[in-house]
Amino acid sequence: xxxxxxxxxxxxxxxxxxxxxxxxxxxxxxxxxxxxxxxxxxxxxxxxxxxxxxxxxxxxxxxxxxxxxxxxxxxxxxxxxxxxxxxxxxxxxxxxxxxxxxxxxxxxxxxxxxxxxxxxxxxxxxxxxxxxxxxxxxxxxxxxxxxxxxxxxxxxxxxxxxxxxxxxxxxxxxxxxxxxxxxxxxxxxxxxxxxxxxxxxxxxxxxxxxxxxxxxxxxxxxxxxxxxxxxxxxxxxxxxx
Amino acid sequence: xxxxxxxxxxxxxxxxxxxxxxxxxxxxxxxxxxxxxxxxxxxxxxxxxxxxxxxxxxxxxxxxxxxxxxxxxxxxxxxxxxxxxxxxxxxxxxxxxxxxxxxxxxxxxxxxxxxxxxxxxxxxxxxxxxxxxxxxxxxxxxxxxxxxxxxxxxxxxxxxxxxxxxxxxxxxxxxxxxxxxxxxxxxxxxxxxxxxxxxxxxxxxxxxxxxxxxxxxxxxxxxxxxxxxxxxxxxxxxxxxxxxxxxxxx
Numbered sequence: 001x002x003x004x005x006x007x008x009x010x011x012x013x014x015x016x017x018x019x020x021x022x023x024x025x026x027x028x029x030x031x032x033x034x035x036x037x038x039x040x041x042x043x044x045x046x047x048x049x050x051x052x053x054x055x056x057x058x059x060x061x062x063x064x065x066x067x068x069x070x071x072x073x074x075x076x077x078x079x080x081x082x083x084x085x086x087x088x089x090x091x092x093x094x095x096x097x098x099x100x101x102x103x104x105x106x107x108x109x110x111x112x113x114x115x116x117x118x119x120x121x122x123x124x125x126x127x128x129x130x131x132x133x134x135x136x137x138x139x140x141x142x143x144x145x146x147x148x149x150x151x152x153x154x155x156x157x158x159x160x161x162x163x164x165x166x167x168x169x170x171x172x173x174x175x176x177x178x179x180x181x182x183x184x185x186x187x188x189x190x191x192x193x194x195x196x197x198x199x200x201x202x203x204x205x206x207x208x209x210x211x212x213x214x215x216x217x218x219x220x221x222x223x224x225x226x227x228x229x230x231x232x233x234x235x236x237x238x239x240x241x
Numbered sequence: 242x243x244x245x246x247x248x249x250x251x252x253x254x255x256x257x258x259x260x261x262x263x264x265x266x267x268x269x270x271x272x273x274x275x276x277x278x279x280x281x282x283x284x285x286x287x288x289x290x291x292x293x294x295x296x297x298x299x300x301x302x303x304x305x306x307x308x309x310x311x312x313x314x315x316x317x318x319x320x321x322x323x324x325x326x327x328x329x330x331x332x333x334x335x336x337x338x339x340x341x342x343x344x345x346x347x348x349x350x351x352x353x354x355x356x357x358x359x360x361x362x363x364x365x366x367x368x369x370x371x372x373x374x375x376x377x378x379x380x381x382x383x384x385x386x387x388x389x390x391x392x393x394x395x396x397x398x399x400x401x402x403x404x405x406x407x408x409x410x411x412x413x414x415x416x417x418x419x420x421x422x423x424x425x426x427x428x429x430x431x432x433x434x435x436x437x438x439x440x441x442x443x444x445x446x447x448x449x450x451x452x453x454x455x456x457x458x459x460x461x462x463x464x465x466x467x468x469x470x471x472x473x474x475x476x477x478x479x480x481x482x483x484x485x486x487x488x489x490x491x
Contacts, residue, residue, distance in 0.1 A: 039281065039437065040409070165282075168259060194281040196478030224477045233280070233476040235438030236412060 002186040003064050003080060003156040004029040010049050010059030019045045021212045023059070027157060027190040032183050034199040034220075035192045037209035038233055043192045044086060046209065047161055050190075051083050052076040063157070082155035086162045086192075088142040092135025096126060096145055099134050103152050120148040125174055140171035147178065157188040164195040176202055200224060208232060245304075246271040246400050246431040247292065247323070252301035252311075254291050260299065261287040263455045269400070269448070274422065274432040276446035276463060278439035280476050283452040285435045286328075289404055292433075293325045294318040305400065319348065322399035326389050329408050334378025338369065338388050341377045345395030355395070362391045365424065383414035387421055400431045407438045419445055439476075443467040451475055 005027040012020040020042050027033040035043050048054035050061050052073040060069045063079055071079070091099050100117035101109040109117075121127040124144040129137060134145060143163055150158055163179075164172045172195070179202060183189055193199050199206060200220040208216045208223060210232035216223055223229055247269035255261040261284045269275045279285055290296035292303055294315040303310040305321055313321070332341045342362065346355040363370045369391050372380060377388060386406055393401055403422065407415050415438070423445055426432050436442030442463075443449045449466030451459040453475045459466050466472065 196280070196476070200478040225473070229477065230473045233439075234472070235407075235436075235440045235442075 001154070001156050002029045002188055004062075005050065005081065005157045005188065005190060006062040007046065007050055008060045008062070010046065010061070011057045012045060012049055012054060013057055019212050020049065020056070023209070023212070023214050025190075025207050025214065025217075027188050028205065029064075029188050030183070030186050031204045032179065032189040032191065032202055034203035034206040035190060035209065036194070036196075036199055036206060036223075038235075040211075041209040041232070042212040043209055044161060045212075047083065047159055047190075047192060050076075051081060051159060077153065077155070080153075080156040081159065082150035082153055082157070083159035084143070084146040084150055084161055084163065086165065088139075088146050090134045090137075090142055090145055090149070092133065094134055095131050096121065096134050096137065097130040099145060100149060100152060103149070117148075117152065120151050121145075123151075124148040124178055140167035140175075143167055143175065144171070144178075147175070151182070155187075157190065158182070160189065160191045160193075162193055163191065164193055164198045172198060244271050245269065246306065247310075247433065248304040249288070249292070250302050250304065252288070252291055252298045252303065254287060254296055254298040254301075256287075256296075261455050262291070262298075264301070265452070265455070265457055266301075267450045267457055267460055269431060269433050271399075271431050272426075272429060273447035274426050274434060274445055274463075275448040275450065276434045276436055276439075276442040277450045277452055278436055278442060278466075279452035279458075282454070284455040285452055286404065287455075288452065289325060289402060289435060292318075292323065292402065316348070319396060322396070323402065324393045324396050324398035324400070325402040326393050326404065326406070328404040330385075331389055332377040332385055332392075335376055337374055338377050338380070339373040341388055342369070342373075342392050342395060345392030348396070358395050358397060362394045365394070365428065366391055366421065381414070382410050383417055386410070386418045390421055390425060394425070398430065400433060401425060402433045402435075404435050405437050406434070407436060407441060415441060439472070440467060 007023060007025045010020055010023045023046055037043050045054060049056045052071050060067060068076055097117055101113055118127060121130055124147050126141050126144050137145060163175055179189060203220060206220050206223045207214055208229050215228045215232055216226045245268045249265060249267050252262050252265045253260055277285055291298050294313050298311055305323055310318055343355060346358060349355050366387055406418050410418060422432060434442055443466055446463035449461055449463040450457060451466060458475050459469055
């Protein structure tokens with residue numbers, strides 16, 4: 001129930017804009033890998049490329065030894081790669097529990113489905129909201145619902161797009177603990193996040209994107225002091241301003 | 242205090258349940274460029290919303306030449322001479338450059354004043370005269386930024402607030418935009434600049450302020466802040482969160 005997810009030499013352009021240029025990234029089986037970079041550096045595009053939401057111009061994506069380049073989002077998901085989105089995608093007018101049952105046999109949920117859904121809601125800490133409309137959840141609780149939702153299919157690899165963004169500090173700790181527990185059981189994580197304390201405290205390995213290129217990869221303590229990473233975040237000076 | 246164009250004094254502000262800014266204090270010296278930098282989520286946009294009167298602070302005050310700005314409506318803040326150029330894409334793309342610039346003078350009653358201000362602005366940025374009949378949306382990103390500057394100059398502001406003018410611009414274009422910022426400053430305008438490109442922004446700034454997690458973490462001259470050994474930690478984590486900070490240096 002674990003796997004390595006690998007992108008090799010992935011490139012993608014939108015019109016004249018090169019969003020990704022020869023990007024390689026490995027989310028090692030059983031590890032938590034962070035993907036960081038300034039605004040507009042290509043993090044979400046790379047996520048989309050890996051999970052089939054975006055066609056890539058060149059390069060390959062592998063799940064263990066299986067090539068999944070160009071596979072549809074449904075196919076990638078069914079192979080065991082689950083993901084969340086930066087802006088949560090829940091059904092606001094369904095209850096929290098109903099949201100959890102959407103992936104189960106297109107609505108024909110069994111008692112096992114419901115039990116598993118409730119277990120996952122308990123695990124993420126929002127079981128008491130099971131009967132509430134999802135639209136009434138706080139932003140942080142929506143993130144937890146998305147995490148629970150992704151776990152329904154029991155994916156080997158979980159991609160999280162800004163799990164801590166806009167979430168209050170006490171819920172961030174809760175999310176960190178849940179990710180650690182899931183990871184301790186072997187699950188692979190790839191996480192895009194701007195909150196550096198969160199990333200540096202949680203991830204085993206961090207890859208840094210800047211303007212669509214990978215500028216560094218390594219353990220957090222190395223990434224933190226890498227001058228190329230600092231350049232990415234502090235910017236480069238105008239030519240002769 | 243006499244030479245402070247803006248004093249931000251112990252501002253705490255936020256939306257809904259939580260505070261985004263915690264006891265933020267710094268000052269903007271008159272006639273200089275002050276640059277605020279900080280990682281995503283530091284509270285830079287919230288701070289500008291407070292200064293422009295869009296968001297009421299929970300406590301603290303903003304002073305402009307000794308006069309209290311906080312509590313005023315955005316329109317009154319404009320009238321006091323504090324004008325903000327918003328982040329990116331704030332022109333009406335289907336209107337001409339000339340129409341966009343004249344809209345900057347929307348609150349002015351006198352046609353003659355609008356005309357004379359336009360002449361002044363085009364004297365400062367001569368290129369703009371060449372584009373005036375073009376639709377604003379057809380200009381390049383750097384050109385649009387200049388038109389936005391020109392539009393804000395129509396009110397002859399004392400303080401110009403620029404929200405991330407480098408956003409989305411290639412380094413080559415950036416130098417032209419920053420040259421225009423320096424030019425407005427040379428004409429006597431106080432500039433408060435918020436920049437994601439910290440190095441480029443701090444390099445042209447007399448005063449630098451680093452905001453992180455809703456607090457002022459570092460202040461100093463632009464160069465001091467730029468070369469401060471802790472600036473990297475503030476962006477990449479590892480900060481203790483209990484660092485001393487300087488209040489307004491009056």
